[in-house]
Amino acid sequence: xxxxxxxxxxxxxxxxxxxxxxxxxxxxxxxxxxxxxxxxxxxxxxxxxxxxxxxxxxxxxxxxxxxxxxxxxxxxxxxxxxxxxxxxxxxxxxxxxxxxxxxxxxxxxxxxxxxxxxxxxxxxxxxxxxxxxxxxxxxxxxxxxxxxxxxxxxxxxxxxxxxxxxxxxxxxxxxxxxxxxxxxxxxxxxxxxxxxxxxxxxxxxxxxxxxxxxxxxxxxxxxxxxxxx
Numbered sequence: 001x002x003x004x005x006x007x008x009x010x011x012x013x014x015x016x017x018x019x020x021x022x023x024x025x026x027x028x029x030x031x032x033x034x035x036x037x038x039x040x041x042x043x044x045x046x047x048x049x050x051x052x053x054x055x056x057x058x059x060x061x062x063x064x065x066x067x068x069x070x071x072x073x074x075x076x077x078x079x080x081x082x083x084x085x086x087x088x089x090x091x092x093x094x095x096x097x098x099x100x101x102x103x104x105x106x107x108x109x110x111x112x113x114x115x116x117x118x119x120x121x122x123x124x125x126x127x128x129x130x131x132x133x134x135x136x137x138x139x140x141x142x143x144x145x146x147x148x149x150x151x152x153x154x155x156x157x158x159x160x161x162x163x164x165x166x167x168x169x170x171x172x173x174x175x176x177x178x179x180x181x182x183x184x185x186x187x188x189x190x191x192x193x194x195x196x197x198x199x200x201x202x203x204x205x206x207x208x209x210x211x212x213x214x215x216x217x218x219x220x221x222x223x224x225x226x227x228x229x
């Protein structure tokens with residue numbers, strides 16, 4: 001039976017494909033404030049602006065491709081049972097070919113009903129606007145976990161981390177909760193690898209190996225190491 005590797009990924013892995021984040025200076029999103037486009041209050045106050053913001057993000061996503069780190073995680077499946085838990089809302093892991101992906105914060109290429117959360121539709125990179133309705137006649141909203149909303153899959157993610165024989169943390173500062181708390185669910189003695197050029201100070205975590213490198217170069221090297229051990 002293959003060992004189970006769980007991989008926690010964040011914005012750093014997608015940034016190398018050219019996707020900008022809120023925190024990038026000179027980035028695509030500087031004209032927006034988080035409070036105006038990525039909270040439930042923002043949706044209630046100005047849903048048209050929220051939809052415009054996510055339409056632009058979807059258009060940007062359509063123009064980028066997976067990078068070497070995404071592809072290396074697919075290669076890792078040759079020797080391990082790999083489960084990815086991502087904080088990212090893009091589809092780059094899927095497009096690279098990873099088989100098991102859990103999106104903690106939702107998916108940019110999907111929308112859902114404002115009334116029935118279970119009515120989720122994959123729209124790819126198309127735009128949605130006010131007046132676009134679900135099958136039950138209610139407005140569609142981005143299938144995104146906004147700031148301040150509960151993260152419905154966090155318990156599932158914690159269970160997956162607890163099952164890991166090895167944990168990889170890639171492209172995330174591990175400073176945003178509740179996702180940051182996932183590293184504390186590993187079994188005693190589980191090796192943890194953190195790939196980040198500027199790693200955060202993670203205290204109280206045993207069996208931690210820090211690789212001070214970008215995802216695009218650090219992850220392929222780590223994958224080759226793990227496959228040949």
